[in-house]
Amino acid sequence: MIFFISNKTYSRIISITSGIVLFTINLTASSTLLNVKDFGASVEKGEYATLQIQKAIDSCAVTGGGTVVVPAGEYLCSTIILKDNVTLELLSGATILASNKESDYNQHVSFEDTGGGSIPVLIYAEKANNVSIRGNGKLKGQPAYYIDTLNYNPFIDEDYFAAKEAGVDLKISKWERPNVSLVVLSECTNVKLENISIIDSPFWGLHLHWCRDVQIKGLKITSKLNVAANSDGIDIDGCQNVTVSDCIIETADDAICLKTTRNKDGTRDCENIVINNCILTSSSCALKIGTESYGDFSHIIFSNCVIRNSNRGLGIFIRDGGMASNIIFTDIIIECNRKPVGWWGSGDAFRFAVMKRNENSKIGLIRNVMVKDIMAFVQGSTRVIGYENINNIQNINFHNLQFFITPESTPDIRAKEAFSIKNASEVLLDNVKINWIHYYDGSKTKWSNSFIFENIHQLNLRNIYTVNQPKDFPPLLLLNVKKITKTNVN
Secondary structure: OOOOOOOHHHHHHHHHHHHHHHOOOOOOOOOOEEEEHOOOOOOOOEEOOOOHHHHHHHHHHHHHHHEEEEEHHHHHHHOOOOOOOOOEEEOEEEEEEEEOOHOOOOOOEEEEEOOEEEEEEEEEOOOOEEEEEEOOOOOOOOOOEEEEEEEOOHHHHHHHHHHHHHOOEEEEEEEEOOOEEEEEEEOOOEEEEEEOEEEEOOOOOOOEEOOEEEEOOOOOOOOOOOOOOOOOOOOEEEOOEEEOOOOOOEOOOOOEEEEEOOOOOOOOEEEEEEEEOOOOEEEEEEEEEEEEOOEEEEEEEEEEEEEEEEEEEEEEEEOOOOOOEEEEEEEEEEOOOOOOOOOOOEEEEEEEEEEEOOOOOOOOOOOEEHHHHHHHEEEEOEEEEEOOOOOEEEEEEEEEEEEEEOOOOOOOOOOOOOOOEEEEEEEEEEEEEEOOOOOOOHHHHOOOOOOOEEEEEEEEEEEEEEEEOOOOOOEEEEEEEEEEEEEEEO
């Protein structure tokens, strides 16, 4: 008998995962209140304020902690290091501007990216306890980018060959050094970030690495949608007990991404994460797990979000042998369209995939995933793809989904089917509706079936509907499906 997440099991998952919001962050109550201007921090153009702001932070930490205030003005800085029990408060009108000279940054404070390169950091903390960044001010980068033709990439071979067939070169945005990460907090506990703006980050805007007990609320993160490569909004990397709420993020790369990277010290799992009530725009993927997936991901909820003007809505990409399990996406409105620059996503609502980064990579696993109460306005094909067999995507449940599919506006038309699942077991679709919007020249489209299921073991379809199905194609195509039950399939 096919196994699905029952109401009882679903309630238990909610109960377990919801428990993570019960932790509290108790920043040290201290009367210490220091103004960086009192330490000589200057807002004169071209004059650095790094040393003065750092002196204020160090002095605050020595007294047991408190608040370091940055008043209105623009402060040119390189690396600033936060300390235990210190809150950095950026008042309205205050901007900490990241230097565009790589030599300015602390060479002992950097973060290794997945390619082995060293990324300079503007605001940094390592193994700090009770740290906070708050206020209505800004952290701002000075990025430099250029557009180049994308060479073949095996992870997007379908998109690449579709473009070549149409005589269109895929374009990619590349950055020029320094590709600074504006905020990196590594192995910190009791972290709070509230209300600040992170603007034009040359690399990942906010990177939480191996942190515990984190609250993020009310952040505004923006970068240029057409050029800002690798400018992720928030990256939650091997962290535990994290809540993110009420954020507005508009970025050319992933808006909110969970990762489990690996360095010389190994990797850590990402677990007990709640993302709620955010408004997101991404030229890549708005809400994503992976691609860096050396560790596991578990007990994660994405809920009550609005995704607008994005290249892809939801993503799970396991490339490095990790496992993603007990994941819930719920109550999300998705609007996706094709971006002129970039390649991750093709205007699709979501894509879940298990793949190998290279021939030496382990094969990971996606299991126990629920996607429910989703309304999606999209141009591309929504897909769930296991790696070569049916054993690495298991127990995937879709409830109350409605898709409105409109034609792609680009010449390299890539969309075919509306919704496909390949190489998976224990799959449930309940109350899923495909609405094809026909205001295009039908001779130019590649659209085919509403649903394609291939190499599936145990498939349960209930209340499946299609409206304006493209001619000459059946709405439902089954290829090597074993043990299927169907109820009210239109």
